[in-house]
Amino acid sequence: MGQTIIVQDLQKRYGDVHAVDGVSFSVEEGEFFGILGPNGAGKTTTLEIIEGLRQADAGTVEVLGMSPWPRNPRLLPRIGVQLQASSFFERLTAREQIRTFASLYGIPAKKADDMLTVVGMADKAGTPAEKLSGGQAQRLSIACALVHDPEVLFLDEPSASLDPQARRNLWDLLRSINDAGRTVVLTTHYLDEAESLCDRVAIMDHGKILELGPPATLVRGLDSATHISLATGTLSLPAAREVAGPDASVTDDGVTVTIATRAPAPVLTELADRNLLTGIQVRGATLEDVFLHLTGREYRA
């Protein structure tokens, strides 16, 4: 498999702010790649440089073997970009929007209509873009980014401001787009989104990449505690301490008793012996813990 995107030592300054400070990574063909970080981490600027919307102060970018800057008309038909805000023509229906975008790439109206069906928007084709819900607008804008069948799809915070149900639906859509063989690059400030969707994640903060790898590997490399939770009352605090052993910590917030341990197996065995597995929750480390570990501060999107 070839490398679809190669980024080397990217630099971008806005006045005193070092928005992007020496970012390097590469994205494989067909990969689902995530750039994760809090607001202001430099994710969007990095993405915009790769898309060709901004010029880097230093460093090189190669997308499908071409440089995106200056504006490269041979590259543009091969990439699809969904922008952070939903960029629609005012007062046009969903169908008119996607047909207009399709025409910019010389794609016939029929194919544009098919794409509406792919993203599950066929029944909203006659609705003006202004009247679509957040999730629908996001689907439409992804359809508009995909209408010319690009090899690489860029998504900038696709699930921002969506309700949980709409987010899950969007994730399913994004997975199917990636399964169809497209390379997908997305920025997000949701840890769970990156964990659930991405083959590999770059964690960014203050313009630098702190860590890069598959989410599972990043989490495993942490050697952090596993949290086992039971409803308060099913197990008394002293009994819980006894089960947990000397190296674990036990807390009770009045609703849940939580045992944090680095050796979950004996604890779970003991709980099973006491027939206390009903309603039990076991949570391993998440990207949240990775971020906390890397930056020493709580993750706040």
Added chain:
Amino acid sequence: MTPFRSLSRAMLLGFLRDRSSLFFTILFPLMFLVLFGAIFTNQGLAKAKIIQVGPVAILDQAPGLGEILEITKQNDLAAAQEQVRQGDFVAVVRQQGDRYQLFYTAADQVRAGTVRGVFGQLVGQANAAGVPQRFTLAAEQVEDKSLKAIQYITPGLLSWAISMGATFGAAMTLVTWRQKKILRRLRLAPVSTATVVSARVGASVGIALVQTAIFLGVASLPMFGLQLSDYWWMCVPVVVAGTLVFMAIGMVAGGLAKTSEAAAGIANLIVLPMAFLSGTFFPLDSAPGWLQSLSNIFPMKHLNEGMLDVMVRGQGPASILPELGIILGFGLVIGLIAVFLFRWDDV
């Protein structure tokens, strides 16, 4: 569909589905036309009533003066002057040898001015000809002075309507497309900037031509009575050129503004005073000389003049070429400023 056609279509649909922009571009100027047409109907039609005391050669020998002057003959100068003072007549004229005397009222300056103008010409031409019998009145000059209100109002208001439509169309498209990131999206599509700009030009020119058709249609109704001259269709290139200039002005407003509200404010600030100072609402004939000279720096003045020339003054097709050149010159300069101010993004 080609990118040019689909983008123009997107802009036209966006325009047609926006009631307020439809109102301000089409109906609002039309309301002014109806209003001004009704107010000035009588004033424009009324002839100037004058008294002739004794024989006055230039009046007796000039045919066609009945169009603008209603002449009553009397013998007593003092009594006639008193009637002028009371407002029954505009002026008294008499001839004493080679000398023409004109006594006019200060109360009705517009018509008194017309009468003075007419006599100035009559005398001037009589002198130039030297032979009173060969005296003729140049119809063109008289036509200009006796322009009916609707003949003046229609080209003026149409110039204003087109300027507004083109300015706002360009400014609003630029600002909202930048705000909504459509400009970025277009930049990431394989279409040239020229295609995007020409699509907007196509949409604006289309709107301007529809405005022209509706305006001329309404003004030609019997109740308004607009009389178009033979070469009125030459207003089409003038309309197109005017649209281009004011689109450039709109691009400047859109380049300076961050929000659509600010863009509307800047566009109004430029277009509205210019409309007054260019004589699109009221003739500048009675304005001070410095104002008349100043008005030449406004493209709307030339747009207005070009429209008047071809639509009602009955001038031939070639006569608008200078005005057309001036308008396009303005367009070029302002267009360059607009390119300089153009931004793809807010930041």
